[in-house]
Amino acid sequence: MPEMVQTSQCHNEATDNTQSEMNTKSPPVVKVPTDGEQGQRVAALEESFTTEFSHPPQFFVRAPGRVNLIGEHIDYCGYAVFPMAVEQDIIMAVATNSSSKLNLCNVDQSYLSYSCDINNFEIDPSVAVWHNYVLCGIRGIREEGGLVGPLTGLNIAVSGNIPPSSGLSSSSALVCATALAVAHAHHLSLARDMLAEICARCERHVGTQGGGMDQAIAFLATAGEAKMIEFNPLKATAVQLPAGGTFVVANSLAQANKAANSNYNCRVMECRLATKIIAKRAGLSWENYQRLGELQVAVKKSLPEMVEMVKEILEPRPYTKQEVATLLDTTTNHLDNVVLSENTRDIQEFYLHDRALHVFSEANRVWEFRRVCEEGREGALHKLGKIMLASHRSTQRMYDCSHPKLDQLVDLSEGLALGGRLTGAGWGGCMVALVEESKAEEYKRKLEKEFYSHEPAAKGKNISTFLFSTRPGPAACVYIK
Template identity: 50%
Template sequence: MSVEICEVPKSRKIDEIEKWFSEIYNKRPEFYIRVPGRVNLIGEHIDYCGYGVCPMAIEQDIFLAVSPENSQKKLFLHNLDPKFESYHCPLINDVQIELSGTAPKWYQYFLCGVKGILETLSDKEKDKIRGLEVIVSGTIPQGAGLSSSSALVSAAALATAHALKIKLTKEELANICAASERYIGTQGGGMDQAIAFLAQEGCAKLIEFEPLRSTEVRLPGGAVFVIAHSLSSLNKAATGDFNCRVVECRLATQIIAHRKGLDWRTIRRFGELQKALGITLDELTALTKEILHEEAYSKEEVIKELNTTSTELDEVSLTPNTQHLQSFKLYQRALHVLNEARRVEKFHKACKTSAGGEDSLVTLGNLMSQSHQSLKDLYECSHPQLDRIVELARGVTLGTRLTGAGWGGCTVSLVPPENVDKFVDLLIEEFYKPLGIKEGFQSLVFPTTPMEGARIYTPKN
């Protein structure tokens, strides 16, 4: 199924964007693109290991106004947020994304999406390439772990595909965007892009991989999720922290594969390893505890375990921004991934068998709390301000955890309906005000419900 095309809704937001578009480009937009952010309810740092996750789309979004441009075959980008500079470049098949080693520029995420679509064109189809005039507007907080970057990549890809009349399914778009976002240097999985396109209003999704597929997750009655920003943030592409966790999981997988007589060079994810060995998740967990030791592995020890060389390890297993690392916590990272994959299964089962009773909500909350503890202790990707919110949430929520990559960003809490206002007020008084925040609380802590995925809007004929 391809992305739904709808009539442009009437709203002040549309009117304002159209006004800016007319002033900048001296024409009206031909179409609009909306891609939502997401909150991951459970299943953190396991999509890139091949295991299922459980996100839902949120109201906050990336919104584009677009008009194809034929005369110059250039991409023109203007962001309504004044802190982001405008950008333009030739729109050719070989789009270059040159990273300088610091945080990527905002427009480079857009270029990832464009590049992903252009790379699907055959030589004959390259004649289709047209320029694009675009205005970008966004309400997803940056660095909050709510997928602002992936939403921008996905919006750019969808806009390019629609302008060039390229027909792609939602699953194809999600796979293209997941692959093309890696041009920014982050070795992420496919969760963010999948939920951006596959989300349905009113339900979360179990997203599984290889092949990409999604299943409705109907949340029990009385389930209210509250998002709270920790006021700390991390740009995943600006540091090696995220990629460090990716390669630690990869190395753990490859050492176990090698010990079991498999070609470690061809296996990069725990999901692949489990399938190759033909064992259950519990059996793989037991095998991991048997083979890996709790002490950190030195790079020399990894090389010896795999009977390889430093050069081959750098080329096969590491990324450019992790090749300097000399120590890897493989046991801890592996246990988090495998236990978190089991928590996702339990979360989905509790939702499927729920009759909306209190017991199922308690189960979901406990799983979320266990997830945060694992992310804090085994994966070491929490942050003191995230942990502070988790502490304040005890007794008021059923469960609270960091959501997104971590090292800052947001928490998500499962809150009984009667406690929502109490929890929001508690965070305002005990967390935000002591940090000097005096206003704008509604954008920092808010309840959310599952929203729809990406849409294309066109004017009424």
């Protein structure tokens, strides 16, 4: 099985060249849709924009949400992931203004309007507000987009149908849509891969130490194909999923905002601390290593060998901060000031063994998932389902980022679905299940009867907004008339 240190063996050079050429092009500029549900949404958004700002928008941008099929909580460790874009998206109507102001509104009035000087604002990560993600996208282009001179003022109206805090990356889609809108308004021709990397970095201004998967698939997706996303350098490889299967997304209705607490960043820091302790035991300079992926390259071991290394070096118990400092021959003050993020410095216990074990085994599952897809042998769908279920059990038991409602959905899926797992950061949000196409509707009826009929949050709502089949969708684009 191919491993991270041998990934060059896994790629076809001609395919890689085609993918690379596409990734270095700017997002497409296409005619605004006028038919179907998307056409209706754009028309309603245009009407809202015109009512709010007393003039029509100059253009629209779209950025999709995503569902990660396999590879959870490993992108920030430097490992490949396997997402696909979904049909649900963020759409923005945009026009420039002469006031140097950002004027922002949302068709969903539960999201309060916002205004500020577009060239002079602060992002407060301690306050979980939706406009912070817009400000991240603006800041990213302002700082890294090659802009000469100040930003032009913008009027923006937003329409989104990605369920918030559901693990489908509504926040990253908002960042990506904003960055694309700012770039297009200022006539900046930025490549898709550059936009993805800018957005991955600038989203960290809200305080979340993410790894870049969400932004990469938002810009590098292609309709009908899942993508294996690798990092350092960023690379997206199209992988055809086996015929006969479909993916069903089921929202647990337990909201999980990863920027609202330290759970997500705690996992990032636990992986970082595990990296440093293993590096020190391996005779390396631990200060130079931040991610488990970098460590694997340095010690030149396969992913299964890294699993064994974790078992040999780390104990399956919590480590105190003082104990970590002692193992690294440093102080807790040094950990606070140099290693830990701002909102994890008060944490006193870290589960290093379990987190590292999950990362290396999950990274291995990504390559196994790809191998099964590419070989396309009989029983491929069943093998993929088993890999997905193993992933969920690892996030549930080793990474401790599941939720009782997610576990319930996964358990209910056994029998009709081939396999299911949480998707996204966890602690709520969505599950994705692989289902044979012929059984998809029966499967959804089962979840509706045995899960959603007992959920107060589902009462009186259109079930298709939180239980739906999905196919790989296209990447971010600009709409013009």
